Every structure is written in C-alpha cells, then in structure tokens.
Amino acid sequence: MSSTSPVRHARRALIWLCVLTVGLLGILIAGVSSGQAQTTPKLALDLEGGTQMILAPRVDGNESINDEQLQQAVEIIRQRVDGSGVSEAEISTQSGRNVVVSLPGTPDAQTRELIQASANMEFRPVIMAGSYGATPEAERLADEELPEPSGEPENASDTNWITPELYREFEAFDCEAALQERSIEAADPEQPTITCDPEMMVKYIVGPVEVDGDRIADANYGPARNSQGFQTGGWAVQLSFDSTGASEFREVTSRLVTLQGAQNQFAIMLDGLVVSAPTANAVIPDGNAEITGNFTEESAQQLAEQLKYGALPISFDIQSEQQISATLGANQLQMGLIAGVIGLVLVAVYSLFQYRTLGLVTLASLVVAGILTYLALVLLGWSANYRLSLAGIAGIVVAIGLTADSFIVYFERIRDELRDGRNLVSAVETGWLRARRTIIASKAVNLLASVVLYVMAVGNVRGFAFTLGLTAIADLIVVFLFTHPVLQLLARTKFFASGHKLSGLDPSLLGVQPLYQGAGRVRGLGSAAARGSDGSSSRAAGDAGGRLTIAERRRAAAAESAKEDDHA
Numbered sequence: 350m351s352s353t354s355p356v357r358h359a360r361r362a363l364i365w366l367c368v369l370t371v372g373l374l375g376i377l378i379a380g381v382s383s384g385q386a387q388t389t390p391k392l393a394l395d396l397e398g399g400t401q402m403i404l405a406p407r408v409d410g411n412e413s414i415n416d417e418q419l420q421q422a423v424e425i426i427r428q429r430v431d432g433s434g435v436s437e438a439e440i441s442t443q444s445g446r447n448v449v450v451s452l453p454g455t456p457d458a459q460t461r462e463l464i465q466a467s468a469n470m471e472f473r474p475v476i477m478a479g480s481y482g483a484t485p486e487a488e489r490l491a492d493e494e495l496p497e498p499s500g501e502p503e504n505a506s507d508t509n510w511i512t513p514e515l516y517r518e519f520e521a522f523d524c525e526a527a528l529q530e531r532s533i534e535a536a537d538p539e540q541p542t543i544t545c546d547p548e549m550m551v552k553y554i555v556g557p558v559e560v561d562g563d564r565i566a567d568a569n570y571g572p573a574r575n576s577q578g579f580q581t582g583g584w585a586v587q588l589s590f591d592s593t594g595a596s597e598f599r600e601v602t603s604r605l606v607t608l609q610g611a612q613n614q615f616a617i618m619l620d621g622l623v624v625s626a627p628t629a630n631a632v633i634p635d636g637n638a639e640i641t642g643n644f645t646e647e648s649a650q651q652l653a654e655q656l657k658y659g660a661l662p663i664s665f666d667i668q669s670e671q672q673i674s675a676t677l678g679a680n681q682l683q684m685g686l687i688a689g690v691i692g693l694v695l696v697a698v699y700s701l702f703q704y705r706t707l708g709l710v711t712l713a714s715l716v717v718a719g720i721l722t723y724l725a726l727v728l729l730g731w732s733a734n735y736r737l738s739l740a741g742i743a744g745i746v747v748a749i750g751l752t753a754d755s756f757i758v759y760f761e762r763i764r765d766e767l768r769d770g771r772n773l774v775s776a777v778e779t780g781w782l783r784a785r786r787t788i789i790a791s792k793a794v795n796l797l798a799s800v801v802l803y804v805m806a807v808g809n810v811r812g813f814a815f816t817l818g819l820t821a822i823a824d825l826i827v828v829f830l831f832t833h834p835v836l837q838l839l840a841r842t843k844f845f846a847s848g849h850k851l852s853g854l855d856p857s858l859l860g861v862q863p864l865y866q867g868a869g870r871v872r873g874l875g876s877a878a879a880r881g882s883d884g885s886s887s888r889a890a891g892d893a894g895g896r897l898t899i900a901e902r903r904r905a906a907a908a909e910s911a912k913e914d915d916h917a
Contacts, residue, residue, distance in 0.1 A: 355778060356841070359834035366717070366830035373724040380731050390723070391730035392453065393738035393812065394439060396682050398674045399453040402464065403443065404665035416445060422665070423448055426464060447668065453736050455672075470562020470656070471618050473555035474506040474601065475626060476541065478611035481550040483523040490516070505556035506604060506612050510541040515554065519543050524552050536621060544616065546623035548648075553623065555616045559601050562619075564594025566636075568656035570649035573641050584649035586625075586640040588656050595636025602638075605629035617656070624655050685742040692749045700753070704760055706844070707853030710835055711756045718752055718827045722820055737816075740809035744816030751795060752824045756832060758791075759784040763836070764854070773854060777840045781833050788828055795821040 380386025391397075406414045406422070419442050426448060430438045439451040450464055495513040502509040511519075524545035536542035538558035545552045566589045573585035590598050605613055606629045616626045627640045640652070693715065700708030722745065729735035762784040766776035799818030803811050839845050845852045 355774075355837045359837035362830045362834040366826070369826070369830070370717075370720065370724070373721070373728060377724060377727055377731075380728075386727070386731035388727065390726040390737040391735065392682075393736040393741070393809075394451055394453040394673075395739050395809070396737070397453055398672070399451060400455055400670065401449065401451045401673045402670045403668045404448040404450060404464075405668040406446070406448075407666050414446070419445065419448065426450060430460070430464065448665065451673065470565070471538065471558045472560035472562070472598070472601070473542075473544075473558055473616050473618060474605060475553050475611045475614040475616050476506060476508055476510060476556050477519070477554040478614075479519060479552050479554075481524045481545065481552055484520040489520045502556075504604060505559050505601075506608060507556070508612075510556055511554060515541065515543075519552070519554055522552055524550075542621075544618060544621060544623050546616075546626055548624075549626065551626070553611070553614075553616055553626065555618070559615075560590070560594055560597045562656075564590045564597065565656055566591045566594070568653045570644075570646075570653040573639075573644075583641060584644040584646055586644070586649050586652050586656065588638055588640070588653075590636035590638075592636075595633075598636055598638065599632065599634050602629045602631070602633045606632055619655055625652055681739055682742070685739055685746070689742070689746045689749065692746050696749060696753045700756070703853075705851045705853035705855075706849075707760060710832060710839070711753060711760075713835070714756060714827050714832045715749065715752060717831050718820070718823045721823045721826060722748075722816075725819060725823070726816075735815075736812075738809050738812040741812035741816040744813040745820060748817060748820030748824070752820065752827075754791065755788045755824055755828050758787050759828070759832065759836075760853075762787075767854060767856070773840045773846050773848075777833075777836050781836075789825070792821045792825050 377386060377388070381388055404426075406419070423440050423442060427438070427440045430440065430450070430452070438453070439449075441449050443449045452460070456464070492513075495516050496508070496511050498509040498512060500509055522543050522545075524547070527545065528547065536544075541554055541556050543552065543554055568586065568588040570584060570586045572580045573583040575581055589595075601615060605615060613628045614626045615629060616623045618624065625640060625642075627642065644652070696715070697708070697712055700711040702708075704711065726735065726737055730737075759780065762780035763773075763776045764780075766780045767773065771779060796818050799814045799821065802814035803818065806814060845854055848854050848856045
C-alpha cells in the first residue's frame with residue numbers, strides 16, 4: 350500500500366492538472382466561438398494604442414480650479430475607470446488646467462459616460478412626477494387651475510415649492526429633447542428643479558438638496574435578499590453614509606416614509622440627471638440603505654459605481670478626443686519577448702548543465718506554467734477586460750527566474766536526501782516534505798509583495814505586480830500538480846533509480862560515495878556509475894544504505910577508521 354500510494358497520488362494530481370487545463374481551454378474555446386473572446390491577451394495602451402480624451406473643467410465666470418481639486422478629480426476619474434474594468438489606463442493633469450484620460454482600445458459607451466459623468470451627486474426628495482415628454486398643450490392646465498403655494502415651504506418635500514411658473518415649465522419640459530441638447534445640468538441646491546429619469550422614462554419636480562453625494566462612504570451591489578435572508582433572484586445596491594450623511598438621511602427617510610405617491614421617493618441625481626429614484630419603505634437610522642428594484646447585475650453594478658465614485662467636485666467637458674498610436678509599439682513588445690526567450694534559454698542551459706536529464710522536468714514545468722499563465726491572461730482579458738502592458742511582460746520575465754527557484758529548491762532537497770543515504774523513491778518523498786514548506790513560504794512572500802504593490806501603486810506598476818502575483822499562483826499549481834507528481838513517477842524508472850550518470854542523480858557526482866574508500870583505496874570517477882548500471886547490485890546497495898540511520902553510518906565509518914589505524 351505504501352509503495353503504490355505515491356503513484357496514485359501522482360496520477361491523481363496529473364489528472365487534476367489536465368482537468369484544470371482542459372477546463373480553461375474549453376471556456377476559452379466557448380468564448381471565441383461565441384465571438385466574445387479572442388485567442389490572444391488584450392494589449393494595453395503602451396502596446397496597442399487607444400483613445401485619448403482631454404477633459405476641461407467646467408467653471409462659472411472667473412472661477413478657477415486649484416491643484417488640489419484637480420488632483421482629486423484625477424483620482425476619482427481613475428477609480429471610475431478602474432471600477433469599470435478598464436485596466437492600464439493613464440490619467441494625468443495637463444498644464445495644471447485639464448485632465449488627460451488615455452484608454453486602451455476604443456472605450457464603450459458605458460465607460461465614456463462614466464468618465465464624462467461629472468460630479469454632482471446629490472439626493473433630492475421627489476415632489477411631483479409626470480410623463481417623460483412634454484404635456485400636449487390641449488391637456489395642460491388652465492391658468493386659473495395652476496397650483497399656488499399656500500405658504501412658505503416647511504421642508505424639501507413640501508408642494509409649496511411648486512409655483513405656477515415652475516409648473517408651466519414642468520408641463521412643457523421634454524426630457525428626450527433635453528437629453529439630446531444636453532441641456533440638463535446641476536441646478537441650484539437650495540431650489541427645486543425639474544429633472545428626468547431616462548431609465549424609468551419619468552420626469553420629476555424635485556426639492557432642494559438634502560444629502561450631498563460626498564456623504565456616501567461606500568456603495569456595493571449584490572443579490573437581493575428578503576427579510577428572512579433568502580435570495581429573491583434580483584439584484585440590490587447597498588450604500589452607506591458617513592456620520593453626517595447618516596443623520597441627514599435618517600431625517601429624510603423619517604419624513605418620506607409618511608408620504609404617499611411620488612412624494613415617497615427620493616431622487617439620486619448625478620450631474621442634474623436622475624440615476625435612481627427609489628421609494629422609502631422604512632426609516633434608515635444608521636445610514637446603511639439598500640436599493641432594490643428591477644436591477645440586472647450590470648445595472649446594479651453601474652449604479653453602485655456611480656454612487657461610489659460620483660462625488661467628483663468638478664464638472665468636465667470633453668475638449669478633444671483622438672485616437673493615439675502605441676506609445677512604445679511593436680518593437681518594444683518584440684524586445685520584451687526576446688528578453689523572455691533569453692531568460693528561458695539561460696534557465697534551460699543552467700538546468701541541463703546542473704541537473705542533466707532532470708533539467709527537462711524543469712523545462713516541462715515552465716512550459717506548463719506558461720500555458721496556464723497564457724490561458725489566465727486571455728480569459729481575464731475577456732471576463733475582466735485585463736490588458737497586458739510592457740510592465741506586465743516584465744513581470745512574467747522576472748517570474749521565469751522565480752519559478753526556476755522552486756525547482757532548484759526541490760531538486761537540491763532530493764540530492765541532500767540521496768547524500769544522506771536514502772534511495773531515490775524515499776528521497777523524492779522526504780525531499781518534497783522539506784522543500785514544500787520552503788516553496789510555499791517563498792511564493793507567499795512573492796504573492797504578498799505583489800498584492801501590496803498592486804494596492805499601493807498606480808498605472809503600469811500595477812500591471813507588473815499583477816503578472817508577478819499571477820505567475821506565483823501558477824508556479825504553485827505547477828509544482829504541486831506537475832513537478833512533484835512527475836518526479837514521483839520518474840523515481841520508479843530504472844534510468845533515474847539506478848543513478849545513471851545522465852540522470853542528474855549520479856551518486857558519484859552527488860558525493861554519496863566518499864572519494865577515499867579506506868585502506869588506501871580511492872573511488873574511481875566511473876565506479877559509482879558502473880555500479881549504477883548493474884541494477885541489482887545498485888538497488889541492493891541503495892536499499893542497504895537507505896535502511897541505515899545517520900548515527901549508524903557514522904559508527905560504521907568510525908569502526909572503519911579504527912581498522913585502518915590498526916593496520917597502520
């Protein structure tokens with residue numbers, strides 16, 4: 350049982366590796382067949398080129414934008430772009446006045462809208478709702494029927510905010526035309542305004558701002574759940590406010606929950622346009638609210654991102670937009686690939702020189718790691734819009750050396766066990782137990798460094814950190830599911846078990862047999878190999894050595910030395 354168990358383990362591990370590889374390949378083939386994926390990784394801005402937009406801040410009169418506001422705007426736009434799944438984007442200021450956004454490829458409409466979405470996120474209570482288009486003149490109220498305020502408004506939901514002039518404007522307001530003309534803008538926060546909800550095809554009269562968007566602490570989305578905690582099959586958006594926002598929102602919901610009809614709603618407005626107008630079903634005392642409705646996963650994600658990154662303090666206009674070519678181009682990509690090939694060749698030469706045939710296991714492991722990494726990059730490009738930059742390629746090149754480290758640690762452990770007198774089967778298992786801890790610790794450090802670098806860095810450096818972490822995971826998979834199982838199987842072959850001089854496990858080269866044999870005898874360079882070619886005698890010697898403990902071998906050596914002294 351003990352002799353066959355490692356073989357079963359090895360075969361099972363290799364089967365799992367095949368299942369993993371075939372599974373990833375099957376997903377990729379399905380994606381390519383459906384036209385949603387491509388067979389190569391998506392390239393970043395520095396390798397493929399893309400779209401560059403120059404955003405000019407929108408200011409009134411002689412107002413100016415200070416550097417702090419501009420830097421904050423850059424950071425928020427960067428968060429928006431990263432949150433939309435676009436990687437390797439470059440966002441910077443230009444001459445202290447504009448923001449330059451460079452995106453790989455051609456951004457889709459959703460990403461473009463997210464970048465342009467400026468910034469005035471605010472919460473206003475709904476006072477009145479109406480049809481999306483303008484009310485036909487025949488259906489409009491006569492002058493004497495127009496609502497007249499009965500007094501000063503007592504709160505933001507009070508209908509006394511609606512003056513005859515505002516109501517006339519509301520009747521004539523056509524949301525479709527206003528959106529085409531882009532005439533909807535953020536209004537005076539102290540006054541009511543007319544706005545539109547393009548999603549629900551409704552227009553509203555909303556009251557003054559009651560909660561500013563910068564009071565939002567966080568926003569996420571996920572499956573909606575009922576009061577018992579079971580999923581309802583829909584999607585929900587969760588948002589939380591800071592302490593001031595929580596207090597303001599509690600007051601708002603305390604009032605809205607007592608109102609009926611449209612006045613029960615609060616409008617979440619971004620840049621003057623409603624992104625959502627949920628109803629208030631309960632008082633929210635702690636600032637943690639959940640918005641449910643007819644959300645799809647995509648619409649819930651978009652609303653969460655708008656809430657999370659919507660508090661941009663400056664509005665922007667797209668001053669210019671142009672297609673840009675690759676800043677580094679195909680030549681740099683070619684040089685990066687050449688560097689990778691050179692590194693791979695050097696590792697191959699070293700492995701074959703140092704470990705002979707055993708070095709082929711290193712090369713095969715690198716090939717498997719390369720296949721897994723390639724599939725992961727392509728699938729991430731499809732599912733998460735990940736793009737490979739030159740910095741990412743540098744991370745992969747560096748990972749070749751780091752991956753080879755794992756094999757060197759393992760092989761040297763096996764050699765140490767052979768030097769201690771174990772046979773190869775035992776050396777592979779014992780060496781693996783000791784090397785495994787070292788390899789896991791090493792890759793954990795690599796992974797931790799990659800995560801910290803990815804979180805702390807921006808731009809292309811994150812691409813380097815990402816590929817470094819990805820290859821560390823691939824390395825662990827390969828070592829556990831390929832390298833060790835293959836060695837378990839090879840240890841039972843005559844070529845390696847006999848210590849053939851080309852196997853990399855030749856006892857004479859490992860120092861298993863001491864050079865001085867005692868009694869004036871010196872081991873010849875080919876003696877061990879010669880014994881290795883004799884299968885039965887070699888195995889017998891190996892088995893005998895494997896049965897002795899270190900202490901027993903030392904006592905035997907001391908006894909041998911004492912005999913030599915007696916002869917002398």
